[in-house]
Amino acid sequence: MPRRSTSLLLLVLATQTASADVRSFTQTYEYSTTPEGKTDLELWHTQGRRTWDTDTAQTFEQIAEIEYGITDKWDLAFYSVFAQSTGDAMIPGESFHFAQTKLETRYRLAERGEWPVDTLLYLELGKDFGQSIYEIEGKVIGARDFDRLTVAGNLIGEIEAGKDVAETELSVGFAAGAAYQIASKLRFGAETWGAFEEEEMQWSVGPALSAQPGGNLWIALTAGFGLTDEADAFSARAILGIAL
């Protein structure tokens, strides 16, 4: 019976005819903006664990994001970030709380396929709740479609400032992924992401799956495995997107 259900789901995904704004990855941004005049809701759910030990610190983050297309090439988004962590012997845990507000904007520099590498600029401003911590994050997003294969890479720069920031310094990060469109509404691939901070590197890699079970609904999933000690040993992120 489960095999029959899986076959049926694959058949449904394969026989629908149109592609749509389905994200292939959850960590890597692609060459996409919300269509002019349209609004999207995205719910991000992320969990991570520092190590494989049973008493390790575990983190949880829930983001609600509203995106709006100002033009066909330029969109604006508002995030509300909620977080929770269990803590461990070294770090105290945090109960579920409102953590941050963010404003994001993306701009596509050309029509898709016009340039050898489609390039998108991304800017994000964030403010931690209840603290004088302001975050500015910029990304240069490059992507290219090779028929059914999508390849994307992000170069990320982030800086935090404010009275509650001990030291203002630039941290540099990256994300990259490749996904193959198995059916018109089903993609499978892999992505890797990381950041350099205080001469330490967080680096993770894992498989990515995305599907669009309904016309206005899509979901993207990534499981991440830490390649360095500074990265979470395991993390998982799901993004549920709804076109309003």
Add this chain to the structure above:
Amino acid sequence: MKRLVLLVGLVGCAPRLPPNATSADAERANVALSELADGRTMVIKKCGGCHRPPQPKAHTAAEWPKSLDEMATRSNLNGEQRRLIQVYLTALAR
């Protein structure tokens, strides 16, 4: 190794933009060539914002309207934009 190079070459050379319509396409579909050109521009502009612009030969002329029904709402197409896209995709369909 040769096969890998060939595969990479074939994938890399896959068309990224939908083809330009010719006067023969316009004549066969009984529409103005300028309409087909406008339709192609609209496909690149409106469809390419979210995903790879579709190649007209991905579907038959009979299949395209159904596919567009779904995407027209998603990409906020007005009536004229939708018409131009459909004229182009059906004229060059497989």
